[in-house]
Amino acid sequence: MRLPPRPDLSWKEDGTPVNERVGDIYYSVEDGLEETRAIFLKACGLPERWQGRDSFTVAELGFGTGLNFLALWQLWRKARGDQGWLHFVSFEGFPLDVGDAEQALSVWPELGELVRELIAKWPDRAKGVHQVVWPDERLTLTLHLGLIEETLPQAQFKADAWFLDGFSPAKNEAMWDEGLWPQIAARSSPGAVAATFTVAGAVRRGLTAAGFAVTKQPGHGRKRERLEAIFLGEADARPHGQNRIAIIGAGISGASLARVLSDRGASVTVYEQADGPAQGTSGNPIGLLMPRLDAGDTAQARFLVEAYNAARALYRGYAGVEDTEVVQRPKDEQEARRIEKVLADPPLGLEDLEALPGGGLLHKRAMMFRPARLLPALLEGIDVRWGSEAEIDPAARSVNGEVYDAIVLATGWHMETMIPALRLKGRAGQVEFSEVDVDAPPSAMASGHYALASGRERVWGATYRDHEGDVPAILEADRETNAASLAALNPYWRQSVAAAQVRSRAGVRATSPDRLPIIGAMPDVEMILKSHAGLRTGIAVPEETAIVSGLYLAGGYGSRGFTFGPWAARLISALIHDDPLPTQLAALPLVNPARQILRDLKRRLI
Structure with missing residues (x-):
């Protein structure tokens, strides 16, 4: 059970x-x-x-x-x-x-x-x-x-x-x-x-x-x-807590890190190239927090539930956050079977989950949020350098010449340019939104895509396509895809947006090859290629991988940045301060930033 x-x-x-x-x-x-x-x-x-x-x-x-x-x-x-x-x-x-x-x-x-x-x-x-x-x-x-x-x-x-x-x-x-x-x-x-x-x-x-x-x-x-x-055991070498921390990026990943690390007593500086909050991928008009539930009782399934609960715990009480229920219908037969297995042995109690007539899940304690209000609330009291490009010197552990005890990269898909071996890919996602004449309580529907309503705001989407380059384009094809998904979901407010002005917004999500986030110490790629070269030929190699001391990564969240951000922040904070881990040890290999490098060595791709 x-x-x-x-x-x-x-x-x-x-x-x-x-x-x-x-x-x-x-x-x-x-x-x-x-x-x-x-x-x-x-x-x-x-x-x-x-x-x-x-x-x-x-x-x-x-x-x-x-x-x-x-x-x-x-x-x-x-x-x-x-x-x-x-x-x-x-x-x-x-x-x-x-x-x-x-x-x-x-x-x-x-x-x-x-x-x-x-x-x-x-x-x-x-x-x-x-x-x-x-x-x-x-x-x-x-x-x-x-x-x-x-x-x-x-x-x-x-x-x-x-x-x-x-x-x-x-x-x-x-x-x-x-x-x-x-x-x-x-x-x-x-x-x-x-x-x-x-x-x-x-x-x-x-x-x-x-x-x-x-x-x-x-x-x-x-x-x-x-x-x-x-x-009476012997002392081991335990790192001292590090107090001056730089975070690169002020999206939901960076904002969560800043809040958690500051609450832990660290002196935090955030560097963000945009001139204000909620302008990048984290800036949709409304966002949705709901759990991703796997059917089996695996380390991954538990980690996903932990992340959902960590996000709810962090966001509760902040500006721009409201409770909602989500009606989730299966998008295909495979998902229908998965939902049936989840309901047969649920990872959350009846206060969270309920079976829907005709198939599907009712998520009773989900959340909706307005990033334009939530992100500034998380960053309140934090030294944020808006409009600032960050030049990092890993050896000196400095940003723009200022030395820190630790530096955390929370730069989304831009992390790929600094560490290509992570093999992150940019996936563009487009949403449509409008404002209608009728107020509505917070409500959400999901089935591959989603439809959100709160007050007079309506948001629906999102698409998911490969992206290269800088700013993603707004595509008419994506607008048509989202319109079709809205028709399939058929929320009670669908007809009201037909007469309203519809606007579009696109952002880029960073995804890893295995669709799991990248959270932990930055891998020293050159050292790993040498120390673990035996993986190419099946020779025994060290269990641990080399890292760049004092540098950490938090990204690769795909479309679940608001779910993974707070959990990642807790983990990074624990690693920096040598605090009790906020997760099971079995979760660490799942999010280890070096995992793709080791896989590529085994497959002789590098």
Whole structure:
């Protein structure tokens, strides 16, 4: 099943939530909060251990109601100081619905404000990684949903403290399996402290074998003893966070990067050759955010859902963004079969997806946006150099003579001119739009093409054709194609645009050969051609590929720039700052900028 299962939840008379699947309570209503403070916060040496740190990462097995996270957040507010960032990485196999979480946490009035903050951003029920950021709090929650034996090996981070808070080992063996201890050790910084309520022998032996020094300590309340463990592993070379960052391009990719990196505390400068926002491919009158859903439970399918959820999370509340539903009809028999498979085993819950009579999907929580308003909102407070050509010196890590800690190229299809080995292609897309006399609520239809309505604005299209050169032409053939697609979709407003003035707009999307985005460190093409030349003849080669230090790429989004932009920004930010990854490790090869170079070597094309 692609959806993570719900817990078998019941409630005691005093309001205590019980997971009947394992026959154990989530916490004690009498002293659950004090127990968290004693067994986890105090035992891990908090807040003293995060003082003076640029960042501090706490990891947890068993998110449950989020009580441990909220208790930590409360302490962070009291004792975080003027600097530093707190990361909380947690794993949950049976996530609570938002209503149950709200009910469970309502018994702690002193956490009321923080509960409301968390509930407002409660992660959606979908397998994969969900990341929530509170910039003003300097706090990030990275939540992995799925069975622990699948999610922990797919996570990348280094924890400074561990809250081992699964249900009782006797009742929930999977969360305490001996195979997890090496995984925990591999994700621990030297000196990391692991704390837990249990003193079970198997837990003590597992932690010890993984390289922790384990001691029994006095327990709390009815628990006579508890465990503390300190990781004795060797230090590894971890990069320091980089603060001065240049972004080349101010489309949705660059704007998302600027917002996420700035929120993370970086000093961001954006270079854009246009003289204002929303003038390039990201500048259609109205845009649509809806998910691309694959039929199987693959790394690609999960990454696509993660990207959709990341985009919704970033855009929510910004100017020019409104919620809508999308009626998606299959464009052909192949898509009809795919939709049937998606509905048979959906990756999103009923709050997101519903089957349509006659075939198709209803996307209930999609978004529409006006780029001319959204992009300036994302770039608010950012140093944007409009009308500026960017001359990059990779060796000096400079732009127009100014030196930066990191440079990110978010230049769309223009990236091809700098790195031809990526084999990006420009695909022109034309939309038609008009303004009519009748106001309409946000609505969208899709079936290969789309038709959008909001207020008096109507947008429909888009075409998809090869493009070379600079500015794409407006073609009458494309206008006819879009008119035919509008007739096929047949929205209720189709007749009203027949009498209105129709205008056209064309942009160029950058697409990779495999239609997946290019996100990550810039490959050092010359070095890869030498180090991986053996691929041409089947000789073993290094697993890692050479990169250009401090340079990153974010592009190749095709027609889904507004979907991929925020997810890419989170990933690039994590790579730059050495933060917990906002995705599963299996997603990285899918978006690795060097992947096409390696494929071409194997095929002896280069």
